[in-house]
Amino acid sequence: AQSVTQLDSHVSVSEGTPVLLRCNYSSSYSPSLFWYVQHPNKGLQLLLKYTSAATLVKGINGFEAEFKKSETSFHLTKPSAHMSDAAEYFCVVTSLGVGGYNKLIFGAGTRLAVHP
Amino acid sequence: DAGVTQSPTHLIKTRGQQVTLRCSPKSGHDTVSWYQQALGQGPQFIFQYYEEEERQRGNFPDRFSGHQFPNYSSELNVNALLLGDSALYLCASSLVGTAYQETQYFGPGTRLLVL
Numbered sequence: 011a012q013s014v015t016q017l018d019s020h021v022s023v024s025e026g027t028p029v030l031l032r033c034n035y036s037s038s039y040s041p042s043l044f045w046y047v048q049h050p051n052k053g054l055q056l057l058l059k060y061t062s063a064a065t066l067v068k069g070i071n072g073f074e075a076e077f078k079k080s081e082t083s084f085h086l087t088k089p090s091a092h093m094s095d096a097a098e099y100f101c102v103v104t105s106l107g108v109g110g111y112n113k114l115i116f117g118a119g120t121r122l123a124v125h126p
Numbered sequence: 127d128a129g130v131t132q133s134p135t136h137l138i139k140t141r142g143q144q145v146t147l148r149c150s151p152k153s154g155h156d157t158v159s160w161y162q163q164a165l166g167q168g169p170q171f172i173f174q175y176y177e178e179e180e181r182q183r184g185n186f187p188d189r190f191s192g193h194q195f196p197n198y199s200s201e202l203n204v205n206a207l208l209l210g211d212s213a214l215y216l217c218a219s220s221l222v223g224t225a226y227q228e229t230q231y232f233g234p235g236t237r238l239l240v241l
Contacts, residue, residue: 046232053130053216054169054232100168111181113159114218114230116168 012037012105016117024125029088031120033101036082042112043084044102045075048119054100060084071095096124128153130219130233138239139207147202147236151219158200159230160192163214175200176222204238212240 017032035043045057058069065077075086084101098119104112131150139145151158157176161169171184175194194200198219204211214237218230 044229053234054218056229056231059229111174111176112228113171113174113182113184114161114169116161116170118168119166 012041012103012115014101014103014115014117016099016101016120018120019118020121020123022123022125023091025093026090029086029091029095029122031086031099031101031122033084033086033117034082035084035101035103037103039106042104043075043077044104044114045069045073045084045086046100046102046116048098048100050097057086057099091122091124093124093126096122098122130217130231132215132217132233132236134236135234136237136239138241140241141207141209143207143240144203144205145207145238147204147215147217147238149200149202149217149219149233151198151200151217152231155219155221155231156198157220157222157228158194158198159218159220160200160202161216161218162186163216163235165213169216172202207240209240212238214238 013036015034043060046054048054057073058067060067060077068074073088100119101117102114105115130152133148159174160172163169172186173183178194189205191203214235216235217233220228220230
């Protein structure tokens with residue numbers, strides 16, 4: 011079965027410093043992996059997606075993530091945090107169901123706080 | 127290009143009542159998935175609709191049912207509401223193709239409070 015573990019429930023950084031949000035996954039096949047962001051009282055926005063093309067994936071707003079199969083990790087990074095990055099971040103893995111259709115398995119989320 | 131829309135934005139119901147939530151997919155998308163997000167948790171998959179049929183389902187009781195219309199819009203129905211059904215209900219749309227790689231785009235959600 012597929013699963014996702016987000017290693018930190020809360021991360022706090024200062025504006026202008028690097029961001030690292032950690033995610034480990036478990037999958038019985040080569041998965042698709044995603045990072046989504048959720049701002050307060052908003053829906054989920056796709057940040058980036060890995061689908062076995064390139065191991066380093068660039069997303070929106072300066073975020074990127076690196077797929078490391080040997081470590082079963084898909085950590086999200088950003089070189090310099092901005093106040094507007096404060097939000098909840100979800101690491102997501104696809105899970106193949108009956109008929110080959112996928113559903114999304116979400117991690118518990120990491121709340122990112124950015125301080126001036 | 128309209129994104130995924132959901133209605134209503136907020137809803138208050140009492141235990142035992144029934145509720146219907148609605149979702150219109152992103153233009154060009156034909157598949158709708160529903161997720162439940164309890165407070166402080168990640169979303170959990172309820173079910174997915176394609177070609178007006180439920181094609182897979184998560185671990186939710188039969189009180190949760192859905193429908194997809196010919197225009198690809200969808201409804202989520204919950205009967206006999208429990209306090210524990212209070213959550214943000216998210217709709218996601220995607221385009222069937224290589225199902226393994228399809229990306230899901232989410233609406234803003236409907237926040238349901240059961241008293």
